[in-house]
Amino acid sequence: MATDGGPVPPKPHRVLLDRVSGYADEAAAYMRRRRVSRRPFARLYFAEGRASDHAADSVAGGELFVAAGRLIEVAGKRPKQ
Amino acid sequence: MADDQTSGVEMTPAGETAEVALAYLTEMSPDLRGGAILDSGGAVLAASDQPERWREDAAALFAVAERADEEQVEQVHVATEQGEVFALRHAGLAAIAVTERFALASLLFFDMRSVLRDLAGGGDGRGAGAA
Numbered sequence: 001m002a003t004d005g006g007p008v009p010p011k012p013h014r015v016l017l018d019r020v021s022g023y024a025d026e027a028a029a030y031m032r033r034r035r036v037s038r039r040p041f042a043r044l045y046f047a048e049g050r051a052s053d054h055a056a057d058s059v060a061g062g063e064l065f066v067a068a069g070r071l072i073e074v075a076g077k078r079p080k081q
Numbered sequence: 082m083a084d085d086q087t088s089g090v091e092m093t094p095a096g097e098t099a100e101v102a103l104a105y106l107t108e109m110s111p112d113l114r115g116g117a118i119l120d121s122g123g124a125v126l127a128a129s130d131q132p133e134r135w136r137e138d139a140a141a142l143f144a145v146a147e148r149a150d151e152e153q154v155e156q157v158h159v160a161t162e163q164g165e166v167f168a169l170r171h172a173g174l175a176a177i178a179v180t181e182r183f184a185l186a187s188l189l190f191f192d193m194r195s196v197l198r199d200l201a202g203g204g205d206g207r208g209a210g211a212a
Contacts, residue, residue, distance in 0.1 A: 034183065038160070044146050045156035052150055060149035067142040068159035068166040074134045075115030075164070075179035 040065070094174075094200045099126035102196050102206020106176070109192050112184040114164060118200070119175040126174075139177045142168055158186055169193045172201030 042054045042064040054061035094102070099118045107113050107129070115129035123140050125132040146154040146168075157168040160182070167178045167189055176193045196206040 031183075038183070040159075040161045042159045043157075044150055044154050045158070046150070046152055047155045054149055060145070063145040064142070064149065064157070064159050065161060067138065067145045068161060069163070070138045071135075071142060071166050071177060072114075072161065072164045072179050074131055074138055075129065077114070 042068070094120075094126060094203075094205075096126050098205045099200060102200050103127040103129070105205075105207045106178070106192060106196050110178070110180065110184070110189055112180040112189075114179045114181065116176065116178040118197070119177070121173045123175075135177065139168065139175065142166070142177070143170075143175070156190060158190075167193065169197065171197040174201055 040056060042056070042061050043051055044054070045051045054064055056062060056065055103116055103118055106116060117128035117132070117135035117139060118126045119136065119139055120126055123136060125136045125139075128135040142157060143154065146157050155170055157166070159166045162182070164182060165180045165184055165186075167176075167180065167184075167186065169176050169190060171194050174197045176197055178189060178193060180189065195208055199208045200206045
């Protein structure tokens with residue numbers, strides 16, 4: 001194909017692939033940041049819309065984590081699909 | 082287990098109906114590892130397994146939550162490194178769900194709430210959307 005010496009434009013499907021993989025990279029980076037930055041928490045919600053956070057090193061927070069841990073133990077691991 | 086969110090007649094669903102509801106909740110939530118549905122007295126109507134353990138541990142979680150804030154707790158969300166626990170009281174029933182980490186909390190609470198609302202209204206938890 002003659003290009004008159006100018007740069008060869010990328011094939012359309014290459015442009016599309018680059019764009020899709022760019023979005024995928026962004027999403028993967030977002031999920032990675034979320035995993036790293038998200039710490040364990042215990043949060044309670046009340047009927048009138050109020051919510052309260054309880055730190056793991058507080059008495060209530062510690063108890064909530066213990067109670068939740070027991071439930072996680074009962075549920076077990078997720079069966080492989 | 083008090084709940085003033087709904088009005089009108091509430092029914093205690095049969096275990097079989099609650100099993101259908103729990104299966105539906107599991108189907109809707111790919112992150113779900115296990116769960117249980119309990120009645121107003123804390124008795125297990127349906128559980129993924131070991132109903133007695135679910136009854137005891139769910140009661141313990143709600144008791145701790147009540148003590149933490151001296152107020153009627155409606156929802157509990159505890160996220161740990163090993164998984165996440167969601168507990169919801171609605172329409173005189175309670176649902177507990179244990180999921181993988183990073184489950185979408187608002188979506189799961191919405192699904193749990195709609196399942197409990199439908200169960201309390203005499204449905205099988207699947208609402209009008211189920212064919």
